[in-house]
Amino acid sequence: MSKPPTGIAAELELDVGRLRRERYAKLQAQMAADGLDALVLLHGPHVAYATDCLPIAADATHVSANRPVAVVLADQSQPCLLGGDSDGLDVDPYPAVWSDIDEGAADLGAQLDAILGRIAHGGRVGIDLMTGAMRRVGVLSAADITDAANTMAAVKLHKTVDELACIHQAQVRTSAAMATVQEALVPGVRRSELAAVFLRRLREEGIDANMIDVIFQPMARRMADGPRTTTGHLAFPTWSGDPVYAEGDLIWVDAGSDYHGYASDFGRTWVVGRPPTPAEQRCFERWLAVMDASYEAIVPGATFAEVCAAATAADAAHQPHGERPWMPHFYLVHGVGIESAEMPFLGTDNGPDFDAANILEPGMVLVLEPAIWDDGTGGYRSEEIVAITDDGWIPLGGGHPYDPFEVPT
Amino acid sequence: MSLHLQRRARAVDALASTGIDFLVAGRQDHINYITGAHQLWTAGARPFGPVCTLNVATEEIFLLSTWDEGVPEDIDLDHLHGITWSGAVIYQRLAATPDIAAAQRVGIDAWSPGMAGLLSAVAPNAEIVPADDILLETRRTKLPSEVDAIRAACAVAAAAAAAALAHPGSDAQRLAAGVEAMALAGSSTPAAEPQAEGNIVDFSCIRSHYEGGLGRTANGAPPDARPHAALIAACVPGATGHDLRQAAPDGDWLVRGLGMGFEPPVINSRYGAHETLEANMVVSVSATTAAEYARDTVLVTESTPEILSPEEP
Numbered sequence: 001m002s003k004p005p006t007g008i009a010a011e012l013e014l015d016v017g018r019l020r021r022e023r024y025a026k027l028q029a030q031m032a033a034d035g036l037d038a039l040v041l042l043h044g045p046h047v048a049y050a051t052d053c054l055p056i057a058a059d060a061t062h063v064s065a066n067r068p069v070a071v072v073l074a075d076q077s078q079p080c081l082l083g084g085d086s087d088g089l090d091v092d093p094y095p096a097v098w099s100d101i102d103e104g105a106a107d108l109g110a111q112l113d114a115i116l117g118r119i120a121h122g123g124r125v126g127i128d129l130m131t132g133a134m135r136r137v138g139v140l141s142a143a144d145i146t147d148a149a150n151t152m153a154a155v156k157l158h159k160t161v162d163e164l165a166c167i168h169q170a171q172v173r174t175s176a177a178m179a180t181v182q183e184a185l186v187p188g189v190r191r192s193e194l195a196a197v198f199l200r201r202l203r204e205e206g207i208d209a210n211m212i213d214v215i216f217q218p219m220a221r222r223m224a225d226g227p228r229t230t231t232g233h234l235a236f237p238t239w240s241g242d243p244v245y246a247e248g249d250l251i252w253v254d255a256g257s258d259y260h261g262y263a264s265d266f267g268r269t270w271v272v273g274r275p276p277t278p279a280e281q282r283c284f285e286r287w288l289a290v291m292d293a294s295y296e297a298i299v300p301g302a303t304f305a306e307v308c309a310a311a312t313a314a315d316a317a318h319q320p321h322g323e324r325p326w327m328p329h330f331y332l333v334h335g336v337g338i339e340s341a342e343m344p345f346l347g348t349d350n351g352p353d354f355d356a357a358n359i360l361e362p363g364m365v366l367v368l369e370p371a372i373w374d375d376g377t378g379g380y381r382s383e384e385i386v387a388i389t390d391d392g393w394i395p396l397g398g399g400h401p402y403d404p405f406e407v408p409t
Numbered sequence: 410m411s412l413h414l415q416r417r418a419r420a421v422d423a424l425a426s427t428g429i430d431f432l433v434a435g436r437q438d439h440i441n442y443i444t445g446a447h448q449l450w451t452a453g454a455r456p457f458g459p460v461c462t463l464n465v466a467t468e469e470i471f472l473l474s475t476w477d478e479g480v481p482e483d484i485d486l487d488h489l490h491g492i493t494w495s496g497a498v499i500y501q502r503l504a505a506t507p508d509i510a511a512a513q514r515v516g517i518d519a520w521s522p523g524m525a526g527l528l529s530a531v532a533p534n535a536e537i538v539p540a541d542d543i544l545l546e547t548r549r550t551k552l553p554s555e556v557d558a559i560r561a562a563c564a565v566a567a568a569a570a571a572a573a574l575a576h577p578g579s580d581a582q583r584l585a586a587g588v589e590a591m592a593l594a595g596s597s598t599p600a601a602e603p604q605a606e607g608n609i610v611d612f613s614c615i616r617s618h619y620e621g622g623l624g625r626t627a628n629g630a631p632p633d634a635r636p637h638a639a640l641i642a643a644c645v646p647g648a649t650g651h652d653l654r655q656a657a658p659d660g661d662w663l664v665r666g667l668g669m670g671f672e673p674p675v676i677n678s679r680y681g682a683h684e685t686l687e688a689n690m691v692v693s694v695s696a697t698t699a700a701e702y703a704r705d706t707v708l709v710t711e712s713t714p715e716i717l718s719p720e721e722p
Contacts, residue, residue, distance in 0.1 A: 044453050057452040059615050061438050061670025062601045064454040101673055102542075103680045129457055130520040132539030147522035149456075196592035203585035213450040213598050227478035230491035235476035239447040240597070329475040329492045340451075348494035 012165035019162035020052050026155045031074050034151050037123040038116055039072040045338035046128050046152050048261040051091050053084040057209035066098045071115050080115050105133035126151050156337055158363030164387050166262035171397030174257050174264040177201035187247040187273040191216050202257055209258035213240050219250045221378045231328045247273035250378040256340045263340040265367045267383030275404050283372045283380040284405040289314045290325045290370040298393050300362050304346040305355035308332055325370045333366045364388045412554045413445025423547045424465045429516040431509055432463040436518045438669040439544050441618045444472055447479035450598040457519035462506050504531045516540025545673050550689040559691055562614055562621025563706050563718040568594035569612035571722040573605045574627050580605050587612055609702045620670050623718035624704030632720055635703040637696035644707050644714045646688045650681035662696040
């Protein structure tokens with residue numbers, strides 16, 4: 001088992017029409033279950049879920065300045081899209097809105113009133129976000145407003161086969177770009193040079209949506225030499241800066257980009273310019289043992305707590321203080337989809353009761369990211385993605401090698 | 410005084426003048442303005458959540474960050490809130506903010522039904538009001554160091570535009586060359602989505618919190634004859650949105666604020682007729698005619714406008 005999982009999901013092929021139909025049907029069913037007459041969505045990934053108008057990978061200020069808005073009415077055959085590029089989408093298009101400025105928010109309010117009709121007056125409307133301008137001009141002030149967060153969380157939790165295909169594609173392409181970056185990692189290279197290679201290669205792989213400023217963080221070998229933290233543990237991932245890497249530097253890598261609105265999550269540990277020391281290799285082998293135990297425990301019906309317990313037991317011999325083999329500000333596992341981190345979360349500060357009360361179900365996607373630390377040596381952290389099936393799981397992504405660490409035979 | 414403390418003082422003055430006693434901010438640009446913290450950049454707007462809490466009277470700040478890397482020294486480790494995945498923890502932290510229970514007026518920079526309920530619970534006597542407009546009004550006029558930061562960001566964007574214009578390949582290859590050059594020049598974080606389409610390019614970046622950008626047409630007109638030349642010339646103190654409309658060419662055009670990303674005012678053929686430009690505002694000025702597209706980053710001065718983006722490319 002101690003090899004990067006590979007291959008099976010390569011057969012997943014994206015059918016965009018089916019992706020749209022199945023998501024929209026789930027949304028309609030969830031709205032009925034939640035008693036909603038309409039959904040008004042401004043958060044980019046939510047708009048993409050409802051309409052397939054994909055989020056733009058730009059700074060938050062630009063994305064929010066004239067963001068598209070999706071309106072979903074119960075029992076209507078397709079959504080309304082205000083602004084955005086509606087070419088080729090199955091939507092009723094409306095003019096663009098500038099929801100961050102008062103004049104634009106007033107236009108948005110008028111469009112919503114026209115679309116919603118009598119629903120705007122006392123109807124049950126789920127909304128995920130309002131800008132200050134929308135509050136100032138009184139958008140939807142006569143509707144019965146509720147938070148759309150629960151509705152969206154419910155539809156996102158279990159992926160359709162096309163959503164799995166998107167995540168798989170995002171991961172394969174991010175991984176291909178990273179293979180080139182690793183070749184460029186030599187003593188004396190700067191972080192900005194690695195970022196440049198990565199961003200160029202991503203686009204050559206057909207991805208124009210890099211979603212996070214790519215992380216090549218040099219890790220201090222002792223926690224006490226790193227930044228101070230609220231947890232007393234590791235600081236990762238911090239903001240980038242532009243460090244120059246020297247031979248023997250331990251680099252924790254993390255990247256995420258979107259394919260058709262779905263996120264990848266690439267994580268690896270690299271050593272600059274030399275093979276890992278035996279102590280570094282031992283950290284990797286502890287990490288592999290935690291992964292193997294986790295893979296074994298991941299079955300539909302398992303509680304989050306059971307997976308956490310299996311992962312913890314696999315490293316217990318190395319943890320005199322009973323620490324768990326992942327960073328305390330994160331998790332053993334997070335989900336991924338239209339957001340880079342979404343439910344399910346396993347091993348977070350939601351606590352043991354939360355982990356005991358929630359179970360793995362088919363269609364959930366898990367990013368496993370245990371982290372091993374041996375103070376003085378440094379540590380090892382990588383990430384792998386799996387999707388829960390009816391009887392187990394399949395890997396998503398392309399079996400990226402763990403070089404320069406060696407998987408024992 | 411360091412730049413972020415100068416900015417914070419301006420924001421605090423503006424918030425205090427409207428009677429706001431606490432600000433609960435979720436938008437990264439507002440948080441950067443007030444704290445000066447360098448935090449990991451992510452694309453896209455996040456859902457609204459309490460990332461930074463500011464007591465306007467005492468200037469005590471609580472910031473969501475598990476580590477002190479990138480956080481200025483004036484915010485102590487014991488005022489950092491580590492990353493959390495728990496709604497209960499978010500509530501407990503907000504509720505534990507000294508004096509917030511007695512707040513009369515809490516400003517927020519976005520709104521959701523869930524967060525509104527949470528804020529009403531921790532500040533039961535407070536009016537919860539949008540404060541994004543107060544912060545953005547404060548941010549309109551720039552301090553000299555902010556102008557320097559914008560100018561530096563413009564140079565980075567110009568390197569990207571030059572690389573894309575010089576590349577002989579397809580649009581996709583030119584975009585790839587542009588973002589690669591931008592990272593090498595100092596920014597791996599775009600402001601707007603980069604553009605390379607036919608003979609037109611437009612690149613912008615966020616570098617050290619500030620935006621810079623420009624747009625060009627290959628083999629276009631000299632600067633004085635570019636489609637936005639008259640609009641730039643009209644960007645003087647006292648000019649109204651209506652005045653800019655008179656100066657605009659036929660075709661699409663936009664004058665909008667630029668600083669820590671996209672900012673008001675927004676002035677185009679539909680919006681912003683009532684807006685008035687002031688000295689020390691920085692605006693992005695763009696226009697498209699049948700022949701050409703051009704965009705520049707422009708500082709409004711007491712005399713003629715100063716173009717902060719390089720003339721070439």
